[in-house]
Amino acid sequence: MGKLTVFNLVSLDGYFADMNGDMRWAHNVNKDEEWDAFVAANASAGSRLLFGRVTYELMAGYWPTPSAIQSSPVVAERMNNLPKAVFSRTLDNASWNNTTLVKERMAAEIRKLKNEPGSAMTILGSGTVVSQLTQERLIDEYQIVVVPVVLGKGRTMFAGINEKLRLKLTSTRAFGNGNVVLCYVPRA
Numbered sequence: 001m002g003k004l005t006v007f008n009l010v011s012l013d014g015y016f017a018d019m020n021g022d023m024r025w026a027h028n029v030n031k032d033e034e035w036d037a038f039v040a041a042n043a044s045a046g047s048r049l050l051f052g053r054v055t056y057e058l059m060a061g062y063w064p065t066p067s068a069i070q071s072s073p074v075v076a077e078r079m080n081n082l083p084k085a086v087f088s089r090t091l092d093n094a095s096w097n098n099t100t101l102v103k104e105r106m107a108a109e110i111r112k113l114k115n116e117p118g119s120a121m122t123i124l125g126s127g128t129v130v131s132q133l134t135q136e137r138l139i140d141e142y143q144i145v146v147v148p149v150v151l152g153k154g155r156t157m158f159a160g161i162n163e164k165l166r167l168k169l170t171s172t173r174a175f176g177n178g179n180v181v182l183c184y185v186p187r188a
Contacts, residue, residue, distance in 0.1 A: 003119075007123070007145075019153040038173075056099075085113075087126075144184070145180070167187060
């Protein structure tokens with residue numbers, strides 16, 4: 001059965017986007033070769049990428065650009081070539097390479113994909129998708145990167161959750177730039 005993972009960067013006060021929906025704060029200005037290697041290795045792991053409309057449009061507007069390809073060639077290659085799905089009722093088409101547009105029945109589509117052999121999926125950004133699939137109990141692992149910045153206001157990826165979800169910490173990793181990766185799985 002396929003595994004569904006969330007990989008998101010959050011501020012120290014728990015927001016994945018600031019109050020204007022901007023995520024540029026997550027790009028740590030402190031150069032850290034170990035962090036860069038971790039990001040490149042994570043991108044190389046290979047899985048289907050899942051997005052909501054807003055994150056999809058941000059990613060599709062950046063990763064195919066010469067700037068992205070020059071600054072992060074390994075990550076750009078993976079982002080541009082991995083299979084992707086965007087969940088949106090309002091998007092008319094998904095033109096980014098290897099992207100499928102899913103307009104309805106997101107949870108049913110995820111259940112179908114999870115039943116495909118070797119189907120690993122990763123949600124990037126996409127707070128509404130994370131929230132909805134968390135409520136459906138379809139997420140197998142949460143990889144949360146805490147970035148050492150406080151935003152004060154913003155969007156949490158868990159907005160709308162109406163039931164407590166208890167998680168078990170499975171690993172942590174700290175980096176010289178101050179980022180800390182926390183991995184959690186839902187408790188049985």
